[in-house]
Amino acid sequence: MTNLTQTQVRERIEKNLASRHRTEKLFRGLGIASIAFGVLAVVILFSDIIGKGSGAFMQASIQLEVHYDTEVLGIDQVDDESLTWANFSGVIRQALRERFPSVTGRSDKRELYTLVSSGAPFTLRDRLAENPELLGKSEVVWFAADDDVDTFIKSLKDSKEGFRGRTSDQKAGWIEQLLETGELKKRFNTIFFTNGDSREPEQAGIRAALMGSLFTLLVTLALSFPIGVAAAIYLEEYAPKNRWTDLIEVNINNLAAVPSIVFGLLGLAIFINFFELPRSAPLVGGLVLTLMTLPTIIISSRAALKAVPPSIREAAMGMGASRMQVVFHHVLPLAMPGMLTGAIIGMAQALGETAPLLMIGMVAFIVDVPGGVTDPATVLPVQIFLWADSPERAFVERTSAAIMVLLSVLILMNASAVMLRKKLERRW
Amino acid sequence: MQTPTLFALLLLLILVAYGTGFSRALSAARSRGGLRNLASLPSYHGLFAALWCGLPALLLLGAWLIFDDAIIRFMVMHSIADKPDTIAGQNLLYAQIQNLSAGHLIGEASPQLQSAAEHLNQLRSNANTLQAFLILVLAVGLGAFALLRFSPELRAREKVEKVLRVILITCACAAIFTTVGILFSVLFESLRFFQSVPVSEFLFGLHWSPQMALRADQVGSSGAFGAVPLFTGTLMVSAIAMLVAVPVGLMAAIYLAEYASKRVRNVAKPIIEILAGVPTVVYGFFAALTVAPFIRELATSVGLQASSESALAAGLVMGIMIIPFVSSLSDDVINAVPQSLRDGALGLGSTQSETVRKVVIPAALPGIVGGVLLAVSRAIGETMIVVMAAGLAANLTANPLESVTTVTVQIVTLLVGDQEFDSPKTLAAFALGLMLFISTLVLNFIALHVVKKYREQYD
Amino acid sequence: MSTMTLDAAERTESARSELTGKKVAVSQAEVRKTVGQPFSDTAKLRMRDVNVFYGESQAIHNVSLDIGRNEVVAMIGPSGCGKSTFLRCLNRMNDTIEGCRVEGELSLDGEPIYGAKVDVVPLRARVGMVFQKPNPFPKTIYENVVYGPKIHGIASRRADLDEIVENSLRRAGLWNEVKDRLDKPGTGLSGGQQQRLCIARAIAVSPEVILMDEPCSALDPIATARIEELIDELRENYTIAIVTHSMQQAARVSQRTAYFHLGHLVEVNDTETVFTNPEHELTEAYITGRFG
Known part of the structure; x- marks a missing residue:
């Protein structure tokens, strides 16, 4: 009936085969290229951050013999009052002059003083406050070097000249001298983990931001987990199918895709302007992030509840348990691992969030470590944002290091979520 | 007490x-x-x-x-x-x-x-x-x-x-309260804004420079609140992002679902999903300090002028961020296409790619479109990358190497720092927020609807 | 390896017998050897010593069978006996299943089916397949039928395609029912019509062999009868291998019948012989309904 014989058809098929297989290879190649692009993006992103940031965990430090001279300090006993007024920078300057006796000119001396961090006097004050008996005595102390020195000696390994920036030849000479004697070397950067923010890179740390993130997350978790689980229980176990629950569902799905910055506007207009809650506080940050993570937690909690087979509910119901007892005694414990997994993922999302927190004033320059949920604070991502704006090379390094800390925490959280799911979640 | x-x-x-x-x-x-x-x-x-x-x-x-x-x-x-x-x-x-x-x-x-x-x-x-x-x-x-x-x-x-x-x-009902709260907070302040700046000027004005409005005699009359450059900037950055994310994400999803062996899938999928877990501020840093200088150098080497903060850098990095979003959503819908359709096509002698292009993708298209719409809404609302890498200048330009500004960037710059709550400058941020909320809401609504319809088709 | 699986097979078998309370004696020797006439003089498809593995477990054991030109061969047996797996070897549909491995000699008109150099694309154009569940593409009826000719480049002019569509639908006995709504989606047809559409789709590329994997299991009796008639008509032009669950269907449509049992081909004979005078006691046990 057909005009074409089977042989003719065979021939036509054969004729096209080569080009079809080429297309097939091309298509497959595009797929592989896409995967490679994604994997490469991960590799480049991580190696870029690690390459930039790993240096920040070491900080150039200068060893000086200081003399707690009562005359230079201008105090004769150690108490809170005298520590505030004592001239510690004089002591450090004296130590520097003694180390480099040949430096005499005024401007040379001033340049000499820039070798150590401007935060060095505080290091000294803390030492003396801890050991009052040192007054009038001498000791050898390691001081953080200025960020120019730090950048300079770190760049020495890339090129012989190194990155000079503001460093003069004379200063470079001193630095080399100190390097040779071992009085200047890179030591583990504890300041980065113990200090708050600072205008001086070598004094800047992430402690305040970490604590701020912790408080914010605690508020978020304390609010979003119970509310999210309760909402999921209602929607999954109680809600009748009607327009109202449909509306709730549409709302939840939509909120999950609303840009985070809009939640920031909500926080600004309602929590800060209307309820007059304090600006920059982890409390408000936590409230905003609660609203933002709630959809995630509700959706994953509902999935966990859905995964519990109806036979369990029927069995408990058959024993005469009330709806509430069925849910709270039988269904909830079984769904808990799934819910916790969802909560961890939601918290990881909240921990990385920046934009809405900018809206509620968590971008302020905050040096002090917050002590509670109403103290002004910043969070780690916002700290990263602030540092990324700073021009100093040493801040680029610290920004990347802060990113490394943030990413490690996130990886830890996500890994624990995966572990939890693998370990505890039952397959029905 | x-x-x-x-x-x-x-x-x-x-x-x-x-x-x-x-x-x-x-x-x-x-x-x-x-x-x-x-x-x-x-x-x-x-x-x-x-x-x-x-x-x-x-x-x-x-x-x-x-x-x-x-x-x-x-x-x-x-x-x-x-x-x-x-x-x-x-x-x-x-x-x-x-x-x-x-x-x-x-x-x-x-x-x-x-x-x-x-x-x-x-x-x-x-x-x-x-x-x-x-x-x-x-x-x-x-x-x-x-x-x-x-x-x-x-x-x-x-x-x-x-x-x-x-x-x-x-x-x-917390979800409903939140939506109502968002609506009230942006709507209320926006209405106050539109009392001093006409809606038409805001929507169709070509000139954006909110700083000038600090002088009382210029409010509304200077044309400083024309948001068109912001809309075009947002669209350009989002378009670049989608140009990166959609083909790469879709092809990656297709490869993982249709070609890759279980071993490759188990390795490649989590690696690509790492991209979804990286905070946006990290992408912003990457865009501003690594990608933007790289693009500028590249452009200079071929004789083009590129600003240090370019739409291209921001869009490119945003695209990378959205890849896992597109790929996992596409993966879901592609896997929802019944195996019997693939068998039918293969049984007729289709090559694997013909099966994918002519049967699987057309069948999964509504779901993929829904996923892409969700990705677009995410690109429009993304803040940190553009704040850090796209710039502040409200240029009305079609050149991706120039710096542009977006709706989200302006919201941040208008609201960060000292603020008076009755100046049009800060209120403008809420008007922009309203635009953002409405557009993403519409996109999400359509996308979720399309995806839902699609799921029902194969359930 | 082979004996071990056989032991396992025996254990399952005896367990099953205990469950149903019916004693069926199965010895290894009896299962291993195919009785009847597995070979044909006019073989279109030749299979020798075919073994199929899913990962570690073996699904098909040493099956040898010929399928003759313009003949309908029915493959019957209890579920899980491997008849569908065997059928899918014939056009290499098993390639799509990860971890599936096929050993043995399989040839179509003397040309090997398996092998590094064999291209599955033209092979599958020659050996078409109709599946258990009707699976029309979510496209129009017209698009469904021209899908094969288009991808293979058999025809591209509208007039040629129209002719192919009409011919294929006529042969599948669907033309009169759908000729006025060729632009409507194929998924909108009834189950029986969908299955005939799938047959038309397969015929459109002028295959030589059509494999049918329980084509009527999802259909009602009237649609089934219509397909069975169709199979009988198609025999003129095509070689057909059909897997079926229903012994009545095998008896109605096929010339020869192969009985599979736990991955072994137990007996092949004329359909009439198999159903009236089976040589093997397992075949007899199956057709008399002692298990199934």
Whole structure:
């Protein structure tokens, strides 16, 4: 009936085969290229951050013999009052002059003083406050070097000249001298983990931001987990199918895709302007992030509840348990691992969030470590944002290091979520 | 009494109420010969008492914390005879009084201020005492009332469950409250904005420079609030992002779903999904410090001018961020296409790619389109990458190597830092927020609808 | 390896017998050897010593069978006996299943089916397949039928395609029912019509062999009867291998019948012989309904 014989058809098929297989290879190649692009993006992103940031965990430090001279300090006993007024920078300057006796000119001396961090006097004050008996005595102390020195000696390994920036030849000479004697070397950067923010890179740390993130997350978790689980229980176990629950569902799905910055506007207009809650506080940050993570937690909690087979509910119901007892005694414990997994993922999302927190004033320059949920604070991502704006090379390094800390925490959280799911979640 | 102390005390009272209710029920059961003679289990009697004791008191405490400042302020300001007319002036005055009462004000204060500050302090301490008293009385009184109502026949479980159910419903409505809250906060401030700047000018004006509006005579008349450059900037960055994310994400999803062996899939999929877990601020940093300089150098080397903050850098990095989003959504819909369709196509002698292109993708298209729409809404609303890498200049340009600004960038720059809440400058941010909310809402709504319809087709 | 699986097979078998309370004696020797006439003089498809593995477990054991030109061969047997797996070897549909491995000699008109150099694309154009569940593409009826000719480049002019569509639908006995709604989606047809559409789709590329994997299991009796008639008509032009669950269907449509049992080909004979006078006691047990 057909005009074409089977042989003719065979021939036509054969004729096209080569080009079809080429297309097939091309298509497959595009797929592989896409995967490679994604994997490469991960590799480049991580190696870029690690390459930039790993240096920040070491900080150039200068060893000086200081003399707690009562005359230079201008105090004769150690108490809170005298520590505030004592001239510690004089002591450090004296130590520097003694180390480099040949430096005499005024401007040379001033340049000499820039070798150590401007935060060095505080290091000294803390030492003396801890050991009052040192007054009038001498000791050898390691001081953080200025960020120019730090950048300079770190760049020495890339090129012989190194990155000079503001460093003069004379200063470079001193630095080399100190390097040779071992009085200047890179030591583990504890300041980065113990200090708050600072205008001086070598004094800047992430402690305040970490604590701020912790408080914010605690508020978020304390609010979003119970509310999210309760909402999921209602929607999954109680809600009748009607327009109202449909509306709730549409709302939840939509909120999950609303840009985070809009939640920031909500926080600004309602929590800060209307309820007059304090600006920059982890409390408000936590409230905003609660609203933002709630959809995630509700959706994953509902999935966990859905995964519990109806036979369990029927069995408990058959024993005469009330709806509430069925849910709270039988269904909830079984769904808990799934819910916790969802909560961890939601918290990881909240921990990385920046934009809405900018809206509620968590971008302020905050040096002090917050002590509670109403103290002004910043969070780690916002700290990263602030540092990324700073021009100093040493801040680029610290920004990347802060990113490394943030990413490690996130990886830890996500890994624990995966572990939890693998370990505890039952397959029905 | 400090609020935390009060809260702790309240918790203690709730525990006591629970314990008392529990033990009363238990002893009643004992004297009647067993638990089955009670209408409800002892724990429900305990919960019944605890709820009566705690719930109203906690609600009162919450309301108090929210409203006390406003009421105190009203009372203080009411007592001042000659106060400034403007809201800003009143704010300033009240801030001065507050500082004075806290002992922060340096310098001389007028006697009127002094007395107002004292009045404020007085009110505060009174309010504090009253708060503690009212709340504790409420808790103890209602707790005792609940315990007095105890009888073995009391259907405590039903009452407790009724209350719990109401609590569950309230939590479920949190999503609606949030949406309403968002709508109110952006709508209300936007309306105030549109009183000083006409809607048409905002939507169709070609010139954006909100700083100029600080001078009162330029408000609205200078054309400084034309948001078109922001819209085009947003669209350009989003378009670049989608140009990266859609082909790469879709092809990656296709490869993983149709070609890759289980081993490759188990390795490649999580690696690509790492991209979804990286915070946006990290992408912003990457875009600003690595990609943007790289693009500028590349452009210079081929003789093109590129600004240090370019739409291309921001869009490219945003695209990378969205890849896993597109790929996992596409993966879901591609896997939802029944295997029988693939078998049908393969059985006719299609090559794998013909099967994918002519059967699987057309069948999955609605779902993929929905996923892409969601990705677009995400690109439009993305903030940190563009804040850090796209720039602030409101250029009306089609050149991706130039710096552009977006809606989200402007919201951030207008609202970060010192702000007056009645200047059009800050209110403009809410108008932009409204635009953002509406456009993403519409996109999400369509996308979710399309995806849902698609799922139903193969269920 | 082979004996071990056989032991396992025996264990399952005896367990099953105990469950149903019916004693069926199966010895290894009896299962291993195919009785009847598995070979044909006019073989279109030749299979020798075919073994199929899913990962570690073996699904098909040493099956040898010929399928003759313009003949309908029915493959029957209890579920899980491997008949569908065997059928899918014939056009290499098993390639799509990860971890599936096929050993043995399989040839179509003397040309090998398996092998590194064999291109599955033209092979599958020659050996078409109709599946258990009707699976029309979510496209129009017209698009469904021209899908094969288009991808293979058999025809591209509208007039040629129209002719192919009409011919294929006529042969599948669907033309009169759908000729006025060729632009409507194929998924909108009834189950029986969908299955005939799938047959038309397969015929459109002028295959030589059509494999049918329980084509009527999802259909009602009337639609089934219509397909069975169709199979009988198609026999004129095509070689057909059909897997079926229904012994009545095998008896109605096929010339020869192969009985599979736990991955072994137990007996092949004329359909009439198999159903009236089976040589093997397992075949007899199956057709008399002692298990199934």
